Amino acid sequence: MVPVQSTMDITTFTYQYQANIFSLPYSLRTRICECLYEDGTWESLQTILSFALTCSWFTDPALDVLWRTLPSIVPLLRTLPEDLCQFLPEIRASDDSLILAAKLEFLRDPIPSDFWRFKEYASRVHRLQMPTNASTSDIFAPRYFSSRPIISTHIWYVLNRAGPKPLLPNLTALCYTDQVAYNVWVTPIPDYLNAFLGPSLTSIDLHLHPMRVQHALGIVARSSPGIQQLSMHIEPPSHADLPSHAFLKWDKRMTALCTLTGDTLRGFDHLTAVKLDGLRITIDGLERLGQLPSLRTLAFDAYCADLLWDAPHEYRGLYFFLNLETLTIRTNMLEWCMIFLEMVASSHLQVLSITSIGRPAPSIAMAALCAVVGTGPWNDILHTLQILSGRLDDTRYAVETYRPSDVFAPLLTCSALRRISMYGRCRVPRGDATLEAWTAAWPNLSHLDLRNPPDDHPKGWQWSARDIEQSLLAVM
Numbered sequence: 001m002v003p004v005q006s007t008m009d010i011t012t013f014t015y016q017y018q019a020n021i022f023s024l025p026y027s028l029r030t031r032i033c034e035c036l037y038e039d040g041t042w043e044s045l046q047t048i049l050s051f052a053l054t055c056s057w058f059t060d061p062a063l064d065v066l067w068r069t070l071p072s073i074v075p076l077l078r079t080l081p082e083d084l085c086q087f088l089p090e091i092r093a094s095d096d097s098l099i100l101a102a103k104l105e106f107l108r109d110p111i112p113s114d115f116w117r118f119k120e121y122a123s124r125v126h127r128l129q130m131p132t133n134a135s136t137s138d139i140f141a142p143r144y145f146s147s148r149p150i151i152s153t154h155i156w157y158v159l160n161r162a163g164p165k166p167l168l169p170n171l172t173a174l175c176y177t178d179q180v181a182y183n184v185w186v187t188p189i190p191d192y193l194n195a196f197l198g199p200s201l202t203s204i205d206l207h208l209h210p211m212r213v214q215h216a217l218g219i220v221a222r223s224s225p226g227i228q229q230l231s232m233h234i235e236p237p238s239h240a241d242l243p244s245h246a247f248l249k250w251d252k253r254m255t256a257l258c259t260l261t262g263d264t265l266r267g268f269d270h271l272t273a274v275k276l277d278g279l280r281i282t283i284d285g286l287e288r289l290g291q292l293p294s295l296r297t298l299a300f301d302a303y304c305a306d307l308l309w310d311a312p313h314e315y316r317g318l319y320f321f322l323n324l325e326t327l328t329i330r331t332n333m334l335e336w337c338m339i340f341l342e343m344v345a346s347s348h349l350q351v352l353s354i355t356s357i358g359r360p361a362p363s364i365a366m367a368a369l370c371a372v373v374g375t376g377p378w379n380d381i382l383h384t385l386q387i388l389s390g391r392l393d394d395t396r397y398a399v400e401t402y403r404p405s406d407v408f409a410p411l412l413t414c415s416a417l418r419r420i421s422m423y424g425r426c427r428v429p430r431g432d433a434t435l436e437a438w439t440a441a442w443p444n445l446s447h448l449d450l451r452n453p454p455d456d457h458p459k460g461w462q463w464s465a466r467d468i469e470q471s472l473l474a475v476m
Contacts, residue, residue: 022057030061037065067124073151076125077104079117084110085155104151110162119164127173128196159195166198173203173229178212197223205231210258213279217260221267228270228294234258234278262288273297290320290343299328304336319345326351334361334389338369341376349378353386360390360400360425367406374410383418383444385411390425392453399453400426404434412441421449 037048045066052062070076077085087102159167174196193216201224208216213234220227260276262284272294281289281300289295298321321327324346329337334356352373361369366389373385390397407428411417420442422428428450438445 021055024057026061029058030064033058033062033065063121064124067121069127070125071129073128074104076118076122077151077155079121080110081114084108084114104155106155106158110158112162115164122164122168123170125168126170127175128168128171129175129177156195163195166200167195169198170200171196171198172200173205174201175205177207178209194219194223199224199226202226203229205233207233210234213258213260214264217264225267226270227268229273230268230271231273231275232277232279260285265289268292271295274299276300286340286343287320293323295321295324297326298324299326300330302329302331302336302340304331304333318343321346324349328353330355330357332356332358334365334369334387338365338372341369341372345377347377347381349376349382351384352378352382353384355386355388356390356424358390359397363400363402363406366400366402366426367410370407371410374413379414381416382414383416385414385417385419386421388424389422392424392451394425397425402426402428404428404430408434408438412437415441416444417442418444419447420445421447423449423451425453427452 033048033051036051037044048062048066052059052066067075085104085106088105089102176193176196197220204220204224204227206216206220213232217232220230258279260279260281262282265285265288269292271289271292273296274289275297276299278301280303289298321344324344325348327344327349328351329340331337331354334354337354337356354369366387369387373379373382376382389400389402402422407422411420430450438448
C-alpha cells in the first residue's frame with residue numbers, strides 16, 4: 001500500500017504544478033510578443049494587438065513591445081483627452097495641388113489630470129524619431145487626411161510648460177531631423193528637441209541645420225551626459241540656397257559653423273560610437289576623441305589642405321584610440337589618412353574603410369598607406385579592409401595603376417584578412433603568381449573586390465570580382 005500512496009502523491013504534485021501559460025516569466029512573454037511584431041508591418045501590428053486583447057496575461061508585454069519604438073510623437077498625443085487635443089483640418093500646398101492635412105492643436109489649457117494616460121504610455125517608449133519621416137506613421141492620422149499630421153509649435157510650448165517632466169522618462173534612443181531651408185534665418189534648437197533630452201538617453205542621431213550644430217552639442221552634453229552613440233549629419237547646401245550673411249563662408253563642403261573642436265566635444269565622456277557626416281573636425285577634436293577609453297566605432301570626414309598642414313603630425317606615434325575596433329574615413333587626400341593612422345594605437349582594430357573622393361591617390365601614396373596599415377598594431381586581427389581611390393566613373397582623372405608588389409606586399413602581414421576591397425579610379429594588375437601569394441598569406445580570404453573602372457579595359461577584357469574569387473578558389 002505504501003508504494004501506491006507514494007505514486008498518488010507524486011501524480012497529484014505533478015498535476016498541480018505542471019507548466020501552463022500563467023507560469024511563463026515576463027521576459028519570455030515579452031519575447032513572444034517581439035516575435036509577433038518582428039517585421040513592424042501593419043499586419044503584425046494587428047496581430048499583436050489582437051493577441052493582447054485575447055489574453056490579459058500578455059497585455060502588458062504586448063503594450064511594451066508596441067510602444068517601445070515610435071516613428072512619431074503623434075500616438076502619445078492621441079492619448080490626451082479629446083476635448084484637449086484634436087486633429088484640425090488645414091489646406092496645404094503640395095507641388096501643384098492642394099491637400100487636406102491634419103494639424104494637431106490644443107483646444108484649451110491642460111490640467112495635470114489630462115496627462116495620466118500620456119504618462120502611462122510614455123514610460124514604455126524607448127526609441128523615438130522626430131520629426132516623423134517613416135511611411136508607417138501615416139496610420140496614426142485620420143483616414144480622411146492625405147498627409148502626415150502636423151504638430152504646431154504651440155503644442156511643444158504647452159508640453160514644456162504643463163507636461164510631465166521628463167516627457168519620456170525611459171527614452172534611450174532619439175533620431176531628430178531638421179526640416180528648415182538653408183536660405184532662412186533659424187532659431188536655436190527648438191523646444192521639441194529639448195523636450196526629449198534627459199539622463200536616460202544613450203543614443204542620439206541628429207540631422208541638423210548647420211547653424212544649429214554648436215548649440216545642439218552643448219544642449220545634448222548638458223542634458224544627456226550618458227550619451228554613448230553620437231551620430232550627426234550635415235548636408236551642405238547648394239550655392240543657390242546659401243544665405244546672404246557674410247559670416248557664412250562655405251568652402252564647397254564645410255562651414256566654420258560645422259567645425260567640431262575639442263571644447264565642443266567636452267561633456268561626452270562615455271562615447272562608444274561616433275559618426276560625423278559632413279562636419280569638419282579639428283586636430284584637437286581628434287585628440288579629444290582619441291582619449292575616450294570606451295570608443296569602439298569612429299566614422300568621420302577629413303578635408304585637408306594640399307600641404308597637409310592640418311594633419312595631426314605632432315600626434316604620430318602617441319597612444320590614442322586604444323580600444324578602437326571600426327574606423328571609417330572619407331577624405332580628399334589619402335596622405336592625411338596615412339598620418340592619422342600613425343596616431344591610432346589600437347590593437348583591436350578589425351574593420352578599416354578609407355574613401356578618397358575626388359582624384360585617385362598616386363601610386364606612391366597608396367603604397368605608403370598600405371605600408372602603414374600592414375605595420376600597425378592591428379595587423380594580426382584586422383579582417384576587413386576597404387580602400388576606395390576616387391570614383392569609378394569620374395572620367396576627369398586618369399586611371400592610376402597600383403602594382404601588387406608595391407601596394408599589396410605590405411598587407412601580406414595581415415594574416416587575418418577575410419574581406420579586401422580596393423577599387424575606384426584605379427586598376428590592380430594580377431596574375432596566377434599574385435593570386436597564389438595572396439592565397440598563402442590570407443588563408444581565410446572570402447571576398448576580394450578589385451574591379452576596374454567601366455571605361456578601363458586592358459587587353460579588351462575586364463576582371464570582375466566574381467572572376468577573381470573564382471580564380472582564388474581554383475588556386476586553393
